[in-house]
């Protein structure tokens with residue numbers, strides 16, 4: 001863990017020369033919910049950040065009060081990576097869940113394996129929009145509850161507050177801990193695998 | 206996170222770099238490899254890209270972060286360099302189609318990779 005602080009620049013942690021197949025998982029959630037922390041706890045590089053910029057004209061959503069003309073919308077996100085094997089490398093993206101971000105979803109995160117929704121139980125309602133959009137985009141997801149306080153609603157209460165389908169995995173996590181973040185990602189992969197075996201007609205996607 | 210304030214920057218800067226074009230065909234995690242070294246007459250962005258991916262593949266999104274340029278701008282630069290044979294691109298092959306699940310073999314590989322962490 002400590003080694004991360006003195007990590008050399010990411011260019012000093014290059015991909016293998018044989019890397020040929022990039023994969024994506026998105027970690028989405030509200031402000032300060034632990035997205036960057038989760039990316040960093042499992043990534044082989046220090047999380048990097050970048051952004052996408054789009055002129056409002058190309059956004060295609062009406063924002064009340066938006067001034068017509070040459071203004072731009074910027075969406076910042078960060079990412080890390082995990083080398084899976086000689087050929088495949090998994091990128092983890094920490095993406096904001098707010099409304100103004102979603103118009104870029106397809107362009108940025110289309111082709112993702114799935115998503116993790118991070119929830120802060122003190123602000124559960126901030127997750128509603130992200131869950132709604134993921135369902136809309138047909139992107140399977142698991143929900144991870146980041147416990148900031150000792151006490152908080154039980155998982156069944158969180159599930160009810162999120163109006164979450166009982167089949168969608170809901171787990172506790174501490175994004176600061178590598179093992180915990182790793183468990184959440186494994187939960188997602190297992191869920192995706194299980195969805196393959198769901199009888200036809202039951203698939204909600 | 207980033208201390209850069211793109212909100213306050215002039216969008217014309219990107220217009221100049223890209224000639225005002227758009228391109229979304231390169232995936233965030235497409236892997237870029239330099240095919241040639243920097244040459245006189247190349248723009249500074251092209252030179253930096255070629256240096257970054259000279260010895261090993263670098264994902265589009267990593268180039269974006271290292272160059273401090275938005276993803277869409279980097280995509281356009283890369284498309285030109287691809288057309289000129291200056292780079293090659295390894296496109297993702299395991300990404301699911303929209304509304305489809307990743308295939309089981311891919312999921313198995315990811316699971317094994319995560320468990321080995």
Ligand SMILES: Nc1nc2c(ncn2[C@@H]2O[C@H](COP(=O)(O)OP(=O)(O)OP(=O)(O)O)[C@@H](O)[C@H]2O)c(=O)[nH]1
Nearest residue numbers: 030031032033034035036037146147148174175176
């Ligand atoms: N107790 C606890 N604190 C956490 C956890 N995850 C993150 N934090 C802390 O919460 C704060 C915010 O975490 P970040 O990872 O920066 O959150 P973020 O979602 O990336 O925030 P923004 O990018 O600003 O929206 C940091 O101080 C973390 O140390 C967790 O699982 N439990």
Ligand SMILES: [Mg+2]
Nearest residue numbers: 035036094206
């Ligand atoms: Mg963050």
